[in-house]
Amino acid sequence: MTSAVTTEHGDVTPLPRPSARTNLRLLRRLLRDPRPALDELTATVGPVAGLGLGPMRLAVVGDPVALGELFSTPTESFRWGHRFNTLGFVVGDESMIVSDGPDHRRRRASVQAAFGRRRLDGWIPIVVEEADRTVDELTARPDPTTATPVDLAPVVRTAVLRIAIRAFFGDRLVDRADELGDRFQRAQDYLESPALRQLPHRLPGTSRARVRDDRRALDAIIDTEVAACRRSPSGDPLDVLESLVVDGTLTDDEIRDQVVTLIGAGYDTTAASLAWALWCTTTTDGLWGRLRQEADEVLGPPGSPVPPDHDVLTRLELTDRTVREVLRLHPAGSFAPREAVVDVEIGGHRIRRGTLVLWSPYLAGRDPRTWPDPLRFDPDRFVDLTDEQRARAEAAWVPFGRGPRRCIGFALAQMELVLLLARLAQRLDLIPTSASVPPAIGMVVNRPLGGVPMGVTAR
Ligand code: HEM
Numbered sequence: 433m434t435s436a437v438t439t440e441h442g443d444v445t446p447l448p449r450p451s452a453r454t455n456l457r458l459l460r461r462l463l464r465d466p467r468p469a470l471d472e473l474t475a476t477v478g479p480v481a482g483l484g485l486g487p488m489r490l491a492v493v494g495d496p497v498a499l500g501e502l503f504s505t506p507t508e509s510f511r512w513g514h515r516f517n518t519l520g521f522v523v524g525d526e527s528m529i530v531s532d533g534p535d536h537r538r539r540r541a542s543v544q545a546a547f548g549r550r551r552l553d554g555w556i557p558i559v560v561e562e563a564d565r566t567v568d569e570l571t572a573r574p575d576p577t578t579a580t581p582v583d584l585a586p587v588v589r590t591a592v593l594r595i596a597i598r599a600f601f602g603d604r605l606v607d608r609a610d611e612l613g614d615r616f617q618r619a620q621d622y623l624e625s626p627a628l629r630q631l632p633h634r635l636p637g638t639s640r641a642r643v644r645d646d647r648r649a650l651d652a653i654i655d656t657e658v659a660a661c662r663r664s665p666s667g668d669p670l671d672v673l674e675s676l677v678v679d680g681t682l683t684d685d686e687i688r689d690q691v692v693t694l695i696g697a698g699y700d701t702t703a704a705s706l707a708w709a710l711w712c713t714t715t716t717d718g719l720w721g722r723l724r725q726e727a728d729e730v731l732g733p734p735g736s737p738v739p740p741d742h743d744v745l746t747r748l749e750l751t752d753r754t755v756r757e758v759l760r761l762h763p764a765g766s767f768a769p770r771e772a773v774v775d776v777e778i779g780g781h782r783i784r785r786g787t788l789v790l791w792s793p794y795l796a797g798r799d800p801r802t803w804p805d806p807l808r809f810d811p812d813r814f815v816d817l818t819d820e821q822r823a824r825a826e827a828a829w830v831p832f833g834r835g836p837r838r839c840i841g842f843a844l845a846q847m848e849l850v851l852l853l854a855r856l857a858q859r860l861d862l863i864p865t866s867a868s869v870p871p872a873i874g875m876v877v878n879r880p881l882g883g884v885p886m887g888v889t890a891r
Pocket residue numbers: 528529530540693694695697698699701702705763764765768769831832833834836837838839840841842844845
């Protein structure tokens with residue numbers, strides 16, 4: 433039963449909700465396996481819908497037009513450092529990702545300066561080197577001619593982590609990539625664990641205690657690097673940590689939290705997207721060959737230097753569309769939360785103060801009014817669009833969010849994904865172990881269940 437209130441914008445109704453039984457079932461499911469819950473809620477109630485239990489109120493927003501309204505609502509109407517936020521324990525309370533207001537603006541602005549075009553272009557050779565290193569390791573296995581499946585998920589995760597470490601610290605910490613990877617992975621696994629296990633406590637010997645120890649160890653590593661930057665700056669224009677230290681706007685605590693955030697928010701998301709990309713491209717007829725042809729034309733033979741020039745990315749046009757299609761169907765975050773601190777109106781509905789708004793790039797990327805045959809993987813769907821189709825597609829393609837809280841690493845992630853995919857297609861033959869992509873798993877990061885087991889041989 434909804435009661436309409438007429439405002440200057442027309443009728444504004446409370447959020448539609450499912451029946452009490454469905455509400456409970458979907459809430460439980462949302463916390464374990466969010467995608468089927470989001471699909472069912474949309475099918476039964478609509479793409480803007482409410483769920484709740486006692487004082488906890490949720491609003492799910494997956495309609496592209498409503499998302500446009502959400503992203504243009506002033507950020508002061510929402511809070512990211514809300515009571516349901518579990519990230520702060522890992523990334524730190526001074527991370528931009530859990531900050532609001534002037535603190536958020538200052539922290540984000542300081543980091544943003546490090547993500548300019550020149551620096552991104554400067555990272556292009558690092559990405560290609562890491563792609564080549566990955567291929568070399570895969571093809572140097574004792575018997576690389578056999579098609580014994582290798583799980584490529586951890587392999588690409590290592591590549592993406594090494595890129596992050598080299599990009600953010602210069603080459604200083606790359607030898608400790610395995611240790612850093614283990615520590616970040618434990619934190620990631622913890623964030624994926626059931627909500628009850630994440631309740632705050634200080635019991636020793638638990639997974640929470642281990643994550644706390646890992647964070648202390650990461651802090652010590654970063655402190656050492658900060659001290660080294662102060663003592664003898666390398667002058668490396670690509671080194672993010674050094675630029676944060678030299679900039680001087682942030683305290684050491686803030687620098688630590690931003691660095692942990694950048695690696696934590698950046699590497700598992702990008703690695704999971706690449707894992708999906710490998711599945712989608714090798715199970716779509718002829719696509720791997722088309723990507724290879726494009727890479728041959730643009731990147732030149734392996735071993736020849738790839739210039740740190742944005743033009744390379746522009747010319748990898750099919751690869752770029754392919755990555756866009758991967759992120760449409762399999763965005764790394766199925767939903768992202770923000771809490772309304774005042775009543776807001778979205779999609780013709782009133783969302784009350786205190787409601788946790790879960791906006792969903794996953795639902796928008798599957799919106800049947802925007803995307804014909806939405807579940808079909810088709811990078812060519814972005815070609816020859818009318819102006820109206822392009823505008824709709826733009827509004828519904830939001831894997832990185834939009835507005836002042838848009839993902840700060842979106843350009844780096846897209847650049848990495850395009851270059852890594854192009855180079856892998858150029859140098860490897862992959863034989864997927866199944867003819868179709870697997871189902872998804874993951875509460876925080878959406879990734880393929882069972883990893884990416886594929887036969888791998890050199891081209
Ligand atoms: C495919 C890869 C990635 C995806 C799909 C992704 C997606 C997102 C999304 C959906 C948000 C939340 C926006 C919101 O709350 O409205 C976000 C925020 C953020 N992302 Fe990413 N991300 C990716 C890679 C990266 C990388 C590589 C970095 C760092 C280098 C990064 C750093 C961040 C940070 C710091 C925020 C918080 C921004 C803020 O609160 O102002 N992400 N990302």
